[in-house]
Amino acid sequence: MSHAVAAAFLALDAHAPSLDAFRTLDLFAADAARFANFSVALDENFLFDFSKHKVTRETLDLLLALAKARKLEEWRAALFAGEAVNNTERRAAMHMALRDLSSRALPVGGENMRPAIEAEREKVYAFARAIRSGEARGATGLPFTNVVNIGIGGSDLGPAMAARALSPYAGDGPRAHFVSNVDGADLADTLADLDLARTLFVVSSKTFTTQETMANAASARARLVAALGEEAVSRHFAAVSTRLDKVAAFGIDPSRVFGFWDWVGGRYSLWSSIGLALAIAIGPENFTQFLQGGSDVDEHFQAAPLDRNIPVLMGMLGVWHRNVMKRGAHAVIPYDQRLARFPAYLQQLDMESNGKSVTREGGFDTHATGPIVFGEPGTNGQHAFFQLLHQGTDVTPIDFLVAAEPTAADTHHHALLFANCLAQAEAFMRGRTLDEARAQLRAQGADEKDVERLAPHKVFSGDRPSSVFLYRRLDPRTFGRLVALYEHKVFVQSVIWDINPFDQWGVELGKELANRLAPIVENAGASTAGLDGSTAGLIGWRRAKA
Numbered sequence: 001m002s003h004a005v006a007a008a009f010l011a012l013d014a015h016a017p018s019l020d021a022f023r024t025l026d027l028f029a030a031d032a033a034r035f036a037n038f039s040v041a042l043d044e045n046f047l048f049d050f051s052k053h054k055v056t057r058e059t060l061d062l063l064l065a066l067a068k069a070r071k072l073e074e075w076r077a078a079l080f081a082g083e084a085v086n087n088t089e090r091r092a093a094m095h096m097a098l099r100d101l102s103s104r105a106l107p108v109g110g111e112n113m114r115p116a117i118e119a120e121r122e123k124v125y126a127f128a129r130a131i132r133s134g135e136a137r138g139a140t141g142l143p144f145t146n147v148v149n150i151g152i153g154g155s156d157l158g159p160a161m162a163a164r165a166l167s168p169y170a171g172d173g174p175r176a177h178f179v180s181n182v183d184g185a186d187l188a189d190t191l192a193d194l195d196l197a198r199t200l201f202v203v204s205s206k207t208f209t210t211q212e213t214m215a216n217a218a219s220a221r222a223r224l225v226a227a228l229g230e231e232a233v234s235r236h237f238a239a240v241s242t243r244l245d246k247v248a249a250f251g252i253d254p255s256r257v258f259g260f261w262d263w264v265g266g267r268y269s270l271w272s273s274i275g276l277a278l279a280i281a282i283g284p285e286n287f288t289q290f291l292q293g294g295s296d297v298d299e300h301f302q303a304a305p306l307d308r309n310i311p312v313l314m315g316m317l318g319v320w321h322r323n324v325m326k327r328g329a330h331a332v333i334p335y336d337q338r339l340a341r342f343p344a345y346l347q348q349l350d351m352e353s354n355g356k357s358v359t360r361e362g363g364f365d366t367h368a369t370g371p372i373v374f375g376e377p378g379t380n381g382q383h384a385f386f387q388l389l390h391q392g393t394d395v396t397p398i399d400f401l402v403a404a405e406p407t408a409a410d411t412h413h414h415a416l417l418f419a420n421c422l423a424q425a426e427a428f429m430r431g432r433t434l435d436e437a438r439a440q441l442r443a444q445g446a447d448e449k450d451v452e453r454l455a456p457h458k459v460f461s462g463d464r465p466s467s468v469f470l471y472r473r474l475d476p477r478t479f480g481r482l483v484a485l486y487e488h489k490v491f492v493q494s495v496i497w498d499i500n501p502f503d504q505w506g507v508e509l510g511k512e513l514a515n516r517l518a519p520i521v522e523n524a525g526a527s528t529a530g531l532d533g534s535t536a537g538l539i540g541w542r543r544a545k546a
């Protein structure tokens, strides 16, 4: 770590105690323009409010000094130039090229990828149109009413979360379903109510080797063949992968195979052909709007000054909480039911990217890195884990996401939803002192014994930080903005922590051991010699029952 970086971290640590002298609410009293000064509008349809974090202008200046010491602007330029920022795998991470709707060249490793990207997107769109219009039909001549995406991780979470978020834009297109878990219940339950004669399967896998996806694809194929015969496969299966050789071996009609490139990471691949199920579900025009939303954020991330740059502010506030305030978790609470899977999507994006302990060059001297990310839609979360967020011993920063306009035409429900969102953010900041708790109990008629007995339980520390993402409505463009904002936030933090966010070596060991154990589990006669005592004992217990 350079002297400048170490000094920037030390300056933040030295600054932190000065904030103990006041409460977050006092910052609003001291600065009538705090809301304006500590919020950024992407445009008239999208606002990021971070005024409820207990930070001052000085805090932000120190955080941005750290970003400069880490050469954030240079790293950002390298990312967008298509340089091999994924150093361990010697690749670019150029998912932004997939959503660049301008006509400029898109160099990746020196080659202009624009023609290839546009050709592949056109192929996806033509197929999506053919399925939606009923021009492409199943083996018995029926139009498709269902599309089942078979994939896992980035080949599932993105399209699954997006199809749900944008379901009002589906029109009369096929319904999208998603099968990911190797647990056969996932495929069986999904297919239980579907008519296979009207069902299209999309096998999505960057590598086309992933155990879960290959098992589910083989079982789905067997189900289809049993119902409609071998010749139905070419009409009912499509595939998305970077490994076209492996797809060919699976027997999928080459005209229904859609490619992308190794410089698109799995968790960044929704913008690529991996979005096929989404493009079928919402149609190409809406998909283009989604790309436009991502592109809006790319422009903003590159052009806005650091102190008015939403992903930079998101990232640096996260660094403040993680490294200076030592907070280990981060909650994302959409007050938007259709974003129910957004926290799960962000778990992969954030935790698979920044859940690392070594620096880019393999050193062990990094700071604390990615927090645990979790969340559920509000208001449901309020009735589950918010107790801990309000009164638990750990402070957890929260992102609240909410639309200004209802998507369902029910203004009453939306008013309640919106009020709950802002009330929670306010409660986390405001808190309630012991004296306030006593006063409330007295006002409610409690006797003095009960006042003293109950008041401590009604204290809220307050000063619990949250951001609010307020957008006009959850349309495809807004949705694309949200996804891209979090992608760049994760990148910003990776730069501060000096880690490569684009590899995922941490998923390998479990995969290797699962491949080694699978034949031992499947074959009751196989020896468990050489396994640790616990693993061998558990296999033995299962054998005794099975």
Ligand code: F6P
Residues within 6 Å of the ligand: 152, 153, 154, 155, 204, 205, 206, 207, 208, 209, 210, 213, 266, 267, 352, 504, 507
């Ligand atoms: O196990 C993690 C992972 O490699 C993710 O990074 C990826 O999104 C997922 O598996 C699925 O991989 P694939 O698209 O190659 O099937």
